Amino acid sequence: MISQQDIGISTSGRGTYDLSNDIQRAVAASGVSTGICHIFIRHTSASLMLCENADPSVMIDLEAFMQRLIPDGDPIFTHTAEGPDDMPAHVRSILTQSDLNVPITNGRCSLGTWQGIYLWEHRLAPHRRIVTLTITGE
Amino acid sequence: MISQQDIGISTSGRGTYDLSNDIQRAVAASGVSTGICHIFIRHTSASLMLCENADPSVMIDLEAFMQRLIPDGDPIFTHTAEGPDDMPAHVRSILTQSDLNVPITNGRCSLGTWQGIYLWEHRLAPHRRIVTLTITGE
Amino acid sequence: MISQQDIGISTSGRGTYDLSNDIQRAVAASGVSTGICHIFIRHTSASLMLCENADPSVMIDLEAFMQRLIPDGDPIFTHTAEGPDDMPAHVRSILTQSDLNVPITNGRCSLGTWQGIYLWEHRLAPHRRIVTLTITGE
Numbered sequence A, B, C: 001m002i003s004q005q006d007i008g009i010s011t012s013g014r015g016t017y018d019l020s021n022d023i024q025r026a027v028a029a030s031g032v033s034t035g036i037c038h039i040f041i042r043h044t045s046a047s048l049m050l051c052e053n054a055d056p057s058v059m060i061d062l063e064a065f066m067q068r069l070i071p072d073g074d075p076i077f078t079h080t081a082e083g084p085d086d087m088p089a090h091v092r093s094i095l096t097q098s099d100l101n102v103p104i105t106n107g108r109c110s111l112g113t114w115q116g117i118y119l120w121e122h123r124l125a126p127h128r129r130i131v132t133l134t135i136t137g138e
Helices: A021-028 A057-069 A084-097 B019-032 B058-067 B086-095 C018-030 C057-069 C086-095
Strands: A001-010 A015-018 A033-041 A044-051 A099-105 A115-121 A128-137 B001-010 B015-018 B035-041 B044-051 B099-105 B117-119 B128-137 C001-012 C015-018 C035-041 C046-052 C099-103 C116-119 C128-137
Touching: A001 A021, A015 A057, A021 A033, A021 A115, A021 A128, A033 A044, A033 B128, A033 C099, A044 A057, A044 A084, A044 A099, A044 B001, A044 B086, A057 B044, A057 B086, A084 C057, A099 B035, A099 B099, A099 C099, A115 A128, A128 C035, A128 C099, B001 B019, B001 B099, B015 B058, B019 B035, B019 B128, B035 B044, B035 B086, B035 C128, B044 B058, B044 B086, B044 B099, B044 C086, B058 C086, B099 C035, B099 C099, B099 C128, B117 B128, C001 C018, C018 C035, C018 C116, C035 C046, C046 C057, C046 C086, C046 C099, C057 C086, C116 C128
Parallel strands: none
Antiparallel strands: A001 A128, A015 A115, A033 A099, A033 A128, A044 A115, B001 B128, B015 B117, B035 B099, B035 B128, B044 B117, C001 C128, C015 C116, C035 C099, C035 C128, C046 C116
């Protein structure tokens, strides 16, 4: 069995967005019991990650780390047409993930206890993002 | 064909652990000749990587690079409940991989000559880690 | 349906190489309409990425960022047998991707408008690189 669908996410700008519930619902609706859920983001200035889902300070610290590593307006960058966060958004995407695969067991994504699936918006302004799910298995 | 199983790894603390042989054995036992082996770690403070498998100094240098990039006890971090290596472990996991896919050809993971599959424990203390393999193909 | 093939790329040294057209051709030839195209690089000193495909300055800036983050000849590295770019090439590979999955929709990789699939050669000298495609679906 294979099924495919898009999920749209309207971000309010830079930050993380928990997709875990949306993805679990899609997996349940697919009827797949054992398989793989593939998650793909169709953009190069927002990305995906599996991250600790319990303490919001983890996301704050991740954001602080990324801003120190890849500062907005860094003079090393020449691709600045869309602003000081344009090229940092591409670098952040390259250093994290554009696609993830999560195993499906007994009809659910078998995430660890402390794992959530997040979209990370790297641009400062709100954006409309599309994530494609492809669910395969039996 | 699709099969799924968990592998447990008891780490002795921060360092890399070669999973290549365990994974090759599982692929051989699955009966899949052509397909994909998906490897997923159910944790957010240990991760996976494909890395050079011949010279142990590569792992030493990787560890030194990560410790410089994301120092334990870095004052930028506020999520420190579990110690100075808590938040660095999450950042290291985000910057490496939580899941990998390796092609199966002629009944084996078709790794390059110098490629091994490693679990990277980022916490200083020993941990029990679970990796889920999902093997699909024909 | 599942099919597998290798693509060879002769690089002229450090830089990015657009694989998008080669991969789209392989997907079209596979006959798969809905599925997944898995892309795997059999090396640990070159890697894969999904990146903005319109403005060449993005690649120039990515390269500048990586050279600042992981300088060739960095004295932190001991694995230098093959030269000052040897260990930086491994670190760059670890921080980017060795494998990617892209959804197939209506017989094509459904990339976003601004997404291309790139091989990133991290060694300074020319190399012959092998990428394995595994295309599954219906």
